Amino acid sequence: MGAISIRDVVKRYGRGDKANQVIHGVNAEIADGEFIVIVGPSGCGKSTLLRMVAGLEEISGGEIAIAGRVVNHVEPSERDIAMVFQNYALYPHMSVFDNMAYGLRIQKVPVDEIRARVDKAAAILQLGPYLTRKPRELSGGQRQRVAMGRAIVRQPEVFLFDEPLSNLDAKLRAQTRLEIQKLHGELGVTSLFVTHDQVEAMTLAQRMIVMNAGRMEQIGTPEQVYATPATTFVAGFIGAxxxxxxxxxxxxxxxxxxxxxxxxxxxxxxxxxxxxxxxxxxxxxxxxxxxxxxxxxxxxxxxxxxxxxxxxxxxxxxxxxxxxxxxxxxxxxxxxxxxxxxxxxxxxxxxxxxx
Missing domain, CATH: 2.40.50.140 (Nucleic acid-binding proteins)
Known part of the structure; x- marks a missing residue:
């Protein structure tokens, strides 16, 4: 199953005395099926931590395990994860269906199964009427749903979201937050969601990790973090x-x-x-x-x-x-x-x- 263990994880850029350490010994145990939000200001290390879980950044120290398997030296494609980015990253010349199906075709999944998976994801995300359209014919919220659909059809152990709502306007952000909540309720896949928006974190998280300057200030439910902040940073950052x-x-x-x-x-x-x-x-x-x-x-x-x-x-x-x-x-x-x-x-x- 998709439990994640983050144990004493450190990230440094450079070597020796000139090394710049940006992640300082983060520890977190994430249960299978849990929705965790990593929140903090710009430059606090939250996206770097997510990218280390994804395998897009090397780990300088510590250990990351997914589903009980240590993945420090495992390629991203072999970690059984799916990632949704801020910028959608859709192929402009492909239809919605082809964008969602592309990864499965690369994996040589049978055609009938590809159709079944894409249709199921499209139904969950209300994308059925748009499967033949190109990305340029869609709104920003619809494009983000296509990006989520592309992740869903892979049926991964873990979903990783890197500020996926940042390009949407306020109304679309609120609407897409609700869709992500419903999506997690239906699929129950372990999810890590990065955001700098503390309102987004409070509304989405089952538990949240508050990051500051590469350190984990606190981990807990939104209610715990709000009612009993562990530090003045958390007290001043969480709450509007x-x-x-x-x-x-x-x-x-x-x-x-x-x-x-x-x-x-x-x-x-x-x-x-x-x-x-x-x-x-x-x-x-x-x-x-x-x-x-x-x-x-x-x-x-x-x-x-x-x-x-x-x-x-x-x-x-x-x-x-x-x-x-x-x-x-x-x-x-x-x-x-x-x-x-x-x-x-x-x-x-x-x-x-x-x-």
Missing amino acids: PPMNLVSGRAEGTRFVLEGAELALPAPAPRDGALILGLRPEHTELQAPGSGWPFAVDTVEMLGAERLVHGRVGNAPFTVRVDATLAAPRAGDGLALRASPAHLHWFDASTQQRVG
Whole structure:
């Protein structure tokens, strides 16, 4: 079956003292049939990690196994994987059917079986009416579905997706995300999906790997990563808008930061230099003097909700409020009430979660 083991995987470019290490000892165990999303900012190493699983990049250290077989030195064509790229990579002179069937013809699969596999994939992806068309006659979303169909007909152990939705507009991205979810539900094939879009990661993943500067910051379900971020990087990257992070000094139920002293609803896990994290939806605006002092700078209207941007002391802070409530105005001096159950604490030097 298509379980994937990534054990202490390292990637370096160059040799000796001048070697540039871009992947730093990544470890992950991916169960058969699991949908894993690798998410992180541009340049964090997520695509490099995917390409090492695919065999398109050599591994400098560690081990990758697919279906129990170590594949460090196995050619990409022999790893029983199928990859969907950002740029579709379709043959412009071939029909949709021929694009989907091409790999099977190279493998000398019988004609009847090719027809059956392509028809089945076309039905899953709603491509039946387009099988005789050329790629230039299709929309971007349809071309991406053809690229996915080409991967499906191979019936691989593992699907690898390298930012496949990046070229689509916002509406098509949302629609194609739903199609990928349905596709995985029907096929149940182990899948690795790379994206820089944290909303995409949260909506698609059964578990997600958050990458930063070549290191795996955290692996877990979207709910785990959102509710208990392991580091300040994860806290600031996952969530829209991101978690508020305020540096200061904890003294029991007091938190002293530049320009303010906050009364905490519960004691900090320890005294000393800490970073306090609080998501925008876990605070409430109140009348002045009834909580943490909050100076309003700007208000964003987002339909059903508003984002109120301001400052707690000298630290920037964002609050999410229901759009049915009266909107504050720039320059207002208000107060914040924080839920004790939703305070997050991080070490000021290591940036790691505390408690």
